Amino acid sequence: MKVLLVPQGNRAVLIRLDEDGSPSGGSSPAEEVTDDLVGSVAAIEREHAPRWVWEDTSRIYPRLLDGGVRVRRCHDLALVDAILAMRTGRTTVPSTPADLRPGLFDADPQADPVAVLADYRRQNEEIGDDRALQLLAAAESAGSLAAAEMTFDGLPFSAAAHRRHLDAMLGARPVDGSTPPALVKLENEISSAFGRRVNPGSPAEVVAAFARAGIELTSTRAHMIRDIDHPAVPLLLRHRDLSKLHSTNGWAWLDAWVRGDRFRPVYVPGAVVSGRWASRGGGGLQIPKPLRASVIADPGHTFVAADAGQLEPRILAAMSGDPRMVAAAGTADLYAPVAAESFDGDRARAKVAVLGVLYGATSGEARSLLTRLRARFPEAVAVVEEAARAGERGEVVRSWLGRACPPPPPQWWSTGDAHARGRFTRNFVVQATAAEWALCLLADLRGRLWSSRSELVFFQHDEVVVHCPLDDAPWVAEAVAAAADSATRLMFGDTAVRFPMETRIDRFYGAPAAEPDVESESD
DNA sequence: AGAGTAGGCGCC
DNA sequence: AAAGGGCGCCTACTCT
Numbered sequence: 001m002k003v004l005l006v007p008q009g010n011r012a013v014l015i016r017l018d019e020d021g022s023p024s025g026g027s028s029p030a031e032e033v034t035d036d037l038v039g040s041v042a043a044i045e046r047e048h049a050p051r052w053v054w055e056d057t058s059r060i061y062p063r064l065l066d067g068g069v070r071v072r073r074c075h076d077l078a079l080v081d082a083i084l085a086m087r088t089g090r091t092t093v094p095s096t097p098a099d100l101r102p103g104l105f106d107a108d109p110q111a112d113p114v115a116v117l118a119d120y121r122r123q124n125e126e127i128g129d130d131r132a133l134q135l136l137a138a139a140e141s142a143g144s145l146a147a148a149e150m151t152f153d154g155l156p157f158s159a160a161a162h163r164r165h166l167d168a169m170l171g172a173r174p175v176d177g178s179t180p181p182a183l184v185k186l187e188n189e190i191s192s193a194f195g196r197r198v199n200p201g202s203p204a205e206v207v208a209a210f211a212r213a214g215i216e217l218t219s220t221r222a223h224m225i226r227d228i229d230h231p232a233v234p235l236l237l238r239h240r241d242l243s244k245l246h247s248t249n250g251w252a253w254l255d256a257w258v259r260g261d262r263f264r265p266v267y268v269p270g271a272v273v274s275g276r277w278a279s280r281g282g283g284g285l286q287i288p289k290p291l292r293a294s295v296i297a298d299p300g301h302t303f304v305a306a307d308a309g310q311l312e313p314r315i316l317a318a319m320s321g322d323p324r325m326v327a328a329a330g331t332a333d334l335y336a337p338v339a340a341e342s343f344d345g346d347r348a349r350a351k352v353a354v355l356g357v358l359y360g361a362t363s364g365e366a367r368s369l370l371t372r373l374r375a376r377f378p379e380a381v382a383v384v385e386e387a388a389r390a391g392e393r394g395e396v397v398r399s400w401l402g403r404a405c406p407p408p409p410p411q412w413w414s415t416g417d418a419h420a421r422g423r424f425t426r427n428f429v430v431q432a433t434a435a436e437w438a439l440c441l442l443a444d445l446r447g448r449l450w451s452s453r454s455e456l457v458f459f460q461h462d463e464v465v466v467h468c469p470l471d472d473a474p475w476v477a478e479a480v481a482a483a484a485d486s487a488t489r490l491m492f493g494d495t496a497v498r499f500p501m502e503t504r505i506d507r508f509y510g511a512p513a514a515e516p517d518v519e520s521e522s523d
Numbered sequence: 524a525g526a527g528t529a530g531g532c533g534c535c
Numbered sequence: 536a537a538a539g540g541g542c543g544c545c546t547a548c549t550c551t
Binding site for chain 3: 003008014046199201202203204205223242243247248271272274278279280282283284285312318335345348352355356357358359360361362365366423424427430431461
């Protein structure tokens with residue numbers, strides 16, 4: 001069962017739909033107007049658990065969450081339209097940007113239920129019996145529900161622990177919002193080292209200061225200056241570090257984004273062209289490692305944090321069906337068999353080669369490694385190289401489930417960098433497919449956690465974090481593994497490629513001790 | 524004063 | 536270890 005929902009202020013129009021998207025009940029459409037939006041949805045969800053069809057989850061769902069109502073499934077017309085429009089090259093204004101203030105809701109533009117219904121039926125027609133596209137639409141929509149719920153629930157975050165960290169690193173918080181003591185001290189020391197006043201935050205001033213010391217720089221980036229023998233260098237690097245902490249995740253950030261020991265970034269599904277989520281405000285998807293020590297579970301609770309190791313190479317293996325690459329991706333460490341096949345067992349080289357082929361590395365060494373990779377894994381390499389060549393010709397490429405990349409801008413044809421475009425399309429096919437796999441995992445896991453005491457609290461490209469009562473952790477860990485398996489079957493059928501989840505159960509999200517062995521990398 | 528760009532950093 | 540893809544966010548600085 002499906003129900004079209006068109007909110008109009010506190011009222012809403014509800015239309016029951018058959019599977020094909022036509023209104024139920026034939027000549028007398030099952031249309032209903034309610035002035036209790038939240039109550040009506042709750043009742044229908046309880047009884048039928050339909051797929052809700054609505055214009056924009058990010059605008060509608062926060063109201064339901066505020067009212068204590070959650071729904072299992074939906075079809076987000078805006079997100080699906082963005083996918084369909086990109087596929088056909090329809091020029092659309094990138095639709096309405098999501099309402100970035102969850103909980104706040106302005107008056108609805110008076111949406112016309114008839115027009116919304118027509119949109120849905122047009123989308124259904126366009127999707128047709130393309131199973132991949134059906135899956136993509138469902139996964140994208142499920143993701144929109146998860147995103148709204150994660151913003152609503154928030155990530156458990158100890159403000160006190162973070163304050164202690166800030167105090168230890170920056171000194172006591174200045175009451176007037178001025179520069180923290182540790183930064184003032186470093187600024188003075190840097191100036192002393194250069195023999196005159198230098199603002200370490202100004203690349204131009206730093207370049208000039210080094211020039212006066214007889215050191216010519218084209219950039220002041222950390223890796224450029226790290227090995228320079230000058231007393232100001234370590235001070236500058238330290239200043240960069242602390243200054244970043246202060247400006248990006250300092251006290252002001254804490255005040256703005258953490259309330260009630262929950263960090264609530266706004267997630268924006270589909271905002272990245274590859275289908276990855278973006279986040280707006282607070283740096284939700286760029287939580288620096290040091291900050292994660294303050295992500296602490298509630299009393300009696302813990303985190304189950306799982307990430308898909310070596311996701312993109314495994315995706316390439318599954319997409320290509322390359323027998324040797326599939327075999328390599330059937331093991332716990334994909335790089336080891338690749339190393340054995342092509343690089344005399346040199347795992348580091350194998351990894352450089354594989355990442356290089358995914359990203360389109362151009363440096364000298366990567367090229368020769370690529371040749372060796374191609375010799376033993378020709379079909380895997382061909383998948384990305386064909387995508388790269390298509391990009392260089394100015395063509396559009398698609399992910400496994402059918403998400404299209406944007407076309408080159410009009411002026412590209414005269415002035416564009418063909419190789420850059422090739423690198424983009426090369427990476428797109430893999431990154432976008434990886435995003436689809438992760439979205440399928442998220443959707444499936446969300447279903448498994450439905451009506452449990454566990455909540456999804458974080459999702460970042462290839463990683464998911466569940467906050468749950470201590471006793472539930474083993475069960476949740478199993479659910480994550482099962483969800484990964486479901487995602488794999490949904491997308492790739494009975495492939496021999498494995499997508500192992502590296503799962504940690506810990507009250508602290510920031511795993512302090514570096515793992516002694518194997519993978520510390522993300523890809 | 525506000526918008527836009529570049530440099531820098533950090534997340535996957 | 537970096538490189539190559541995708542992002543967001545901060546500061547400095549320039550343009551309008």
